Amino acid sequence: MSLSGAHNNRGEVKVRDSLDDLSTELADYIAELSEASVKERGVFAIALSGGSLVSLMGKLCDAPYNKTVDWSKWYVFWADERVVAKNHTDSNYKLAKDGLLSKVPVVPSHVHSINDSVSAEEAADEYEFAIRQLVKTRVVSVSDNSDCPKFDLILLGMGPDGHVASLFPNHSVLNEKDEWVTFITDSPKPPPERITFTLPVINSASNVAVVVTGDSKAEAVHLAIDDVGPDCPSLPARMVQPNGKLVWFLDKPAASKLDHPQQG
Ligand SMILES: O=C(O)[C@H](O)[C@@H](O)[C@H](O)[C@H](O)COP(=O)(O)O
Numbered sequence: 001m002s003l004s005g006a007h008n009n010r011g012e013v014k015v016r017d018s019l020d021d022l023s024t025e026l027a028d029y030i031a032e033l034s035e036a037s038v039k040e041r042g043v044f045a046i047a048l049s050g051g052s053l054v055s056l057m058g059k060l061c062d063a064p065y066n067k068t069v070d071w072s073k074w075y076v077f078w079a080d081e082r083v084v085a086k087n088h089t090d091s092n093y094k095l096a097k098d099g100l101l102s103k104v105p106v107v108p109s110h111v112h113s114i115n116d117s118v119s120a121e122e123a124a125d126e127y128e129f130a131i132r133q134l135v136k137t138r139v140v141s142v143s144d145n146s147d148c149p150k151f152d153l154i155l156l157g158m159g160p161d162g163h164v165a166s167l168f169p170n171h172s173v174l175n176e177k178d179e180w181v182t183f184i185t186d187s188p189k190p191p192p193e194r195i196t197f198t199l200p201v202i203n204s205a206s207n208v209a210v211v212v213t214g215d216s217k218a219e220a221v222h223l224a225i226d227d228v229g230p231d232c233p234s235l236p237a238r239m240v241q242p243n244g245k246l247v248w249f250l251d252k253p254a255a256s257k258l259d260h261p262q263q264g
Contacts, residue, residue: 010225011246015255027059037152038073045140047077050092051157054099061103071105080165083120083193120183124195128181148204156210162220162235166196206244215253222257
């Protein structure tokens with residue numbers, strides 16, 4: 001059984017029985033957004049995260065998507081990246097390259113990974129500069145409400161602590177309003193040095209999808225989505241409130257603590 005529903009103002013929630021169904025749903029969603037964006041703007045600017053997200057995107061490498069998606073129009077970014085060498089097992093770039101980008105005809109010069117030979121601070125600055133150049137040429141669109149980039153799609157995972165990208169609970173980067181890309185050197189989840197999109201950038205996207213699986217995330221999913229009242233914690237995932245459309249992709253275990261899982 002597959003269920004979808006609008007969940008108060010926390011976006012659309014899609015719950016799927018199996019990881020296979022969830023992967024198909026995610027591939028369909030990304031392919032549809034890619035098509036719509038290419039039709040409207042001529043390009044598709046997509047930001048990835050690390051974790052299980054990339055393997056859940058794996059069906060994009062297979063028929064029909066491998067042939068129907070206009071890969072030449074994709075511009076690929078990372079919502080967060082670990083500051084390690086690109087060939088390191090911790091690298092989100094390596095994860096995406098091995099699991100997706102090497103299997104589809106994305107143009108190599110359209111893949112915007114971080115400079116892995118400088119400090120986290122310099123890598124964040126350089127990444128923001130690169131995005132600024134692409135906003136000027138409208139490869140990445142610009143927000144209607146601010147000067148922020150408006151990515152066509154930002155894909156996020158979520159940790160059991162409710163972190164998204166490299167925005168961890170109670171970290172000062174949650175308050176960053178000016179930078180587009182910032183850095184941390186004290187990530188509670190190793191490796192410690194990371195760069196990350198800030199909340200204003202995530203919340204300026206046309207579409208944000210949060211893909212969450214497993215029962216270890218069920219409590220954080222509940223706190224991120226349900227109406228938990230005035231004591232609502234400042235959970236990073238709950239601070240994802242995009243101007244555009246928000247969609248949650250959940251498996252049943254991740255959705256198990258939602259107030260109305262049967263409607264979600
Ligand atoms: O750099 C990172 O550590 C990841 O990008 C991280 O933010 C990940 O997306 C979540 O922790 C969910 O990961 P899983 O889906 O593998 O649980």
